[in-house]
Amino acid sequence: DSKLPLVVNTWTGDFSQATARAWDALSSEEAHSPAVLDAVEHGCNTCEDIQCGGSVGYGGRPDASDEVTLDSMVMYGPSHSVGAVGYLRRIKNAATVARAVMEHTAHTMLAGEGATLFAKMIGIEEDDLSTDDSHKAYQAWKEKSCQPNYYRFAGAGDTCPPYDPPSTPSAVGADSSIAALGKHGSQQAAAYADRNTWSRFDDRSWLQRSRDPARLLISEDNHDTIGIIAVDERGDLACGTTTNGAANKIPGRVGDSPIAGAGCYADNDVGSAAATGDGDVMMRFLPSFRAVESMRAGFSPQDACADALCRIVRFYPTFGGALVCANKAGVHGAARHGLSFAYSYQSPGYDSPQVAQAV
Numbered sequence: 001d002s003k004l005p006l007v008v009n010t011w012t013g014d015f016s017q018a019t020a021r022a023w024d025a026l027s028s029e030e031a032h033s034p035a036v037l038d039a040v041e042h043g044c045n046t047c048e049d050i051q052c053g054g055s056v057g058y059g060g061r062p063d064a065s066d067e068v069t070l071d072s073m074v075m076y077g078p079s080h081s082v083g084a085v086g087y088l089r090r091i092k093n094a095a096t097v098a099r100a101v102m103e104h105t106a107h108t109m110l111a112g113e114g115a116t117l118f119a120k121m122i123g124i125e126e127d128d129l130s131t132d133d134s135h136k137a138y139q140a141w142k143e144k145s146c147q148p149n150y151y152r153f154a155g156a157g158d159t160c161p162p163y164d165p166p167s168t169p170s171a172v173g174a175d176s177s178i179a180a181l182g183k184h185g186s187q188q189a190a191a192y193a194d195r196n197t198w199s200r201f202d203d204r205s206w207l208q209r210s211r212d213p214a215r216l217l218i219s220e221d222n223h224d225t226i227g228i229i230a231v232d233e234r235g236d237l238a239c240g241t242t243t244n245g246a247a248n249k250i251p252g253r254v255g256d257s258p259i260a261g262a263g264c265y266a267d268n269d270v271g272s273a274a275a276t277g278d279g280d281v282m283m284r285f286l287p288s289f290r291a292v293e294s295m296r297a298g299f300s301p302q303d304a305c306a307d308a309l310c311r312i313v314r315f316y317p318t319f320g321g322a323l324v325c326a327n328k329a330g331v332h333g334a335a336r337h338g339l340s341f342a343y344s345y346q347s348p349g350y351d352s353p354q355v356a357q358a359v
């Protein structure tokens with residue numbers, strides 16, 4: 001299926017409303033700014049406004065101090081420009097601020113209070129991002145003391161079960177679309193495994209710690225990131241992400257979503273990728289960048305996604321995450337590990353977003 005223009009978006013359900021909104025922006029004749037940018041910004045805004053999955057945007061999963069904060073980025077292929085916000089406080093439309101960072105500053109990312117101040121300077125009003133639901137989620141987490149387990153430092157984890165590190169990383173497990181890697185990809189993965197001996201990590205307990213299988217419980221019903229790719233008729237690309245990050249994160253934590261090459265990446269010569277899942281792990285591998293580079297080397301979008309996740313799984317066998325990819329010609333694909341994952345897309349011939357499953 002390769003048709004342009006194209007919108008691809010992580011997850012389904014009410015996330016598909018963002019796909020439809022992005023599609024409208026992309027096919028709008030009146031677009032006075034790059035339509036692909038409008039598509040990713042307005043698509044992300046849709047999820048920020050309707051609280052996709054009950055967790056994107058305001059009222060989503062609060063941090064360990066009961067505050068909801070947002071991460072977001074946009075990347076525009078034709079100029080290879082990026083704008084991002086991390087740990088954005090009291091501002092609902094994070095993607096709009098990210099786009100403004102890109103279009104109106106010489107910077108790439110603003111974080112924390114500075115990002116909030118910038119948002120106010122460009123005329124966005126402050127809002128309380130908490131809701132009754134987010135307060136309830138916080139209370140429930142507090143009562144359970146420390147699950148999921150982001151808040152692991154002295155005093156905070158006292159009632160947690162003792163940490164039981166997983167044994168040596170195994171090869172890719174069954175619960176993964178990586179098994180579906182094409183011939184090219186499988187050879188590459190095998191060569192990669194050959195080059196890596198795990199013994200050199202054996203005495204690195206800090207590395208083991210971050211492999212805690214309970215650390216992030218993302219599933220089809222529990223996730224909080226939208227990642228959109230838009231490709232116009234000429235093959236110009238943009239991508240965008242927006243999220244409230246990880247539930248119960250330590251205040252100040254910034255995830256993968258606003259990091260270029262991690263949360264998403266767009267190279268106008270090749271294609272684009274966007275990620276969802278355990279960002280603390282994913283941002284160590286820049287999977288979106290890697291997937292785009294693999295497409296440049298000839299991988300199909302699906303194989304490129306699978307290969308990028310494979311690199312992560314070699315080190316973090318219990319990691320959960322997914323990637324979507326699209327190339328300039330409008331071919332798209334996805335891969336997942338440790339969770340089931342479906343995404344939506346829209347292209348000519350469909351009057352509403354379509355759903356595709358990562359195998």
Ligand code: SD4
Pocket residue numbers: 071218222223224225243244245246254255256257275276277278279280
């Ligand atoms: C993060 N990648 O901040 C995000 C979380 C996510 O579905 O994608 N949830 O780590």
